[in-house]
Amino acid sequence: MLFSRPGRCRCWGWAVDSLHAMPSGPAHKKCFAHDRSQDHGKEEWLTPPDLVNLLGPFDLDPCSPVRRPWNTAAKHYTVLDDGLLQPWHGRVWLNPPYGAETGKWLSKLVRHGDGVALVFARTETAMFHKHIWPMADALLFLRGRLTFFNVDGTPGKCSAGAPSVLIAYGEGNTARLREVAHFGAFVMPMSLKSRAPSELPLLGVGRG
Numbered sequence: 001m002l003f004s005r006p007g008r009c010r011c012w013g014w015a016v017d018s019l020h021a022m023p024s025g026p027a028h029k030k031c032f033a034h035d036r037s038q039d040h041g042k043e044e045w046l047t048p049p050d051l052v053n054l055l056g057p058f059d060l061d062p063c064s065p066v067r068r069p070w071n072t073a074a075k076h077y078t079v080l081d082d083g084l085l086q087p088w089h090g091r092v093w094l095n096p097p098y099g100a101e102t103g104k105w106l107s108k109l110v111r112h113g114d115g116v117a118l119v120f121a122r123t124e125t126a127m128f129h130k131h132i133w134p135m136a137d138a139l140l141f142l143r144g145r146l147t148f149f150n151v152d153g154t155p156g157k158c159s160a161g162a163p164s165v166l167i168a169y170g171e172g173n174t175a176r177l178r179e180v181a182h183f184g185a186f187v188m189p190m191s192l193k194s195r196a197p198s199e200l201p202l203l204g205v206g207r208g
């Protein structure tokens, strides 16, 4: 079983740290990678292949490395094509470039309406409140943290600097996330989907 004991599990090849065994303190924090504050803009953090295989097959990955160690979909766009400008088709796998551009990719997936996205679970941000909470059909908050891969196919030395969430757009993708819901917490934000983002009250003190 994936989460039968505390500590690091590599049962699938994608490493997950048990929530209860997450390290703390400065020494361990240095080890976290793939986080906006610590990653100096590196974009080439690849999805653990077993995670894509679990959720696939996908028809299109619109943002993939120029030289990829494995396929994530039947067709790939790279930065040389600019996947944001290309027409999208079929079932899409989206682990988008992180940072300010992420919202544009999610916005396109919302309009496309068929796909699964993987982003950090920064649930308070403007991006999350615009493209995910009111637009997604389902979310699966993954238990523990993923270890992303380098373009040469090797796993990163550390787990990610934040928890990850899978986001389903479309009925089939919602069903798929429900089938694998035991890997985290499955949520269907139905009450929000029927409301336009601008109708949502802003209660907090900060801005995402």
Ligand SMILES: C[S@@+](CC[C@H](N)C(=O)[O-])C[C@H]1O[C@@H](n2cnc3c(N)ncnc32)[C@H](O)[C@@H]1O
Residues within 6 Å of the ligand: 043, 044, 045, 046, 047, 048, 061, 062, 063, 064, 065, 066, 072, 077, 078, 079, 080, 081, 082, 083, 084, 094, 095, 096, 097, 098
């Ligand atoms: C977080 S990585 C995800 C890679 C891959 N989709 C996966 O799931 O493993 C984001 C990828 O987007 C690519 N990328 C960045 N800008 C792009 C663009 N305008 N068009 C297509 N791909 C782009 C980067 O080269 C990088 O490989």
